[in-house]
Amino acid sequence: MGKQSLSLGRNDIVQLKEAYKWITHPLFSEELGVPIDGKSLFEVSVVFAHPETVEDCHFLRTICPDCFKPAKNKQSVFTRMAVMKALNKIKEEDFRKQFPCPPNSPKAVCTVLEIECAHGAVFVAGRYNKYSRNLPQTPWIIDGERKLESSVEELISDHLLAVFKAESFNFSSSGREDVDVRTLGNGRPFAIELVNPHRVHFTSQEIKELQQKINNSSNKIQVRDLQLVTREAIGHMKEGEEEKTKSYSALIWTNKVIQKKDIEFLNGIKDLKIDQKTPLRVLHRRPLAVRTRIIHSMETCYVDEHHFHLYLKTQAGTYIKEFVHGDFGRTKPNIGSLMNVTADILELDVESVDVDWPPALDD
Secondary structure, three states: OOOOOOOOHHHHOOOOHHHHHHHHHHHHHHHHHHOOOOHHHHHEEEEEHHHOHHHHHHOHHHHHHHHHOOOOOOOOOHHHHHHHHHHHHHHHHHHHHHHOOOOOOOOOOOOOEEEEEEEEOOEEEEEEOOOOOOOOOOOOOEEEEEEOOOOOHHHHHHHHHHHHHHOEEEEEEEOOOOOOOOEEEEEEEEEEEEEEEOOOOOOOHHHHHHHHHHHHHHOOEEEEEEEOOOOOOHHHHOOOOOOOOEEEEEEEEEEEOOHHHHHHHHHHHHEEEEEEOHHHHHHHOOOEEEEEEEEEEEEEEEEEOEEEEEEEEEEEEOOOHHHOOOOOHHHHHHHHHOOOEEEEEEEEEEEEEEOOOOOOOOO
């Protein structure tokens, strides 16, 4: 351009990496017999070494010593960011004095140090039912020691890891249930991120078969609506976590003898506000706070002189066990205080998690 006496500003100059792509992409495409897509989730990274030109940028250090500060984890101070910073500071004429323009032709070719293939994460979602009262949602490990041999997370993810040939996974769900609580009804929405999968294309029939395989492998859980989803869609699952209502059924014991008439008043209570101090049993992993929650409705079913069933619709995030026994007065009011008895909870089931995601499949 200079020879044509056309003056160019810095912004008119094509970035070297862009020119490199224009030249190499068709060559790769031809050689590999596949189209090249700059936004593909499949990436091949190649690291080259070229000792002859390694020192090309070292002159910048004299001009901008502040740009090149040693860092513990960096092998060289001449990082991409540091060089960019220095290039932005240097004046055009100073640069030309220090560095030949155009640069000299290299004498040796570069060598390839490493080639790595990686695939962006893929996401699988569904809903799970949990039928065991002895199964945690995630691995239960205390001080490095395993308490129970399995978990909901592993019963589902182990199959996905194998089929997608993924390196690792991240499990998330819309809320969680305790180890001794069953999740019934439509199940609880969950999503799994599969990291660096080696296989990503599946037909809906194959996903259906994978779901069947998971369901056949254990009677403790069942999975439905298994499907591939986008990263963005997972937001829907978390969105509804606090606002949604959840339905539960509980088997309750009372210390005093009760008649049917002693529990019927609970059926008439609507939108009861309760204050819950962080339960003692979760204090080790949750900050101390008082949370106001709403019990939307209750329905009772008399069993005998010391037992009744309670069906509840509550705001998400309500601690149900504590609402029953009161947690030494940390949850107010509670079933015990409302009935003026000592109450405890023997069994708890989640009947529904009202989050409309992932979309139901007609299987």
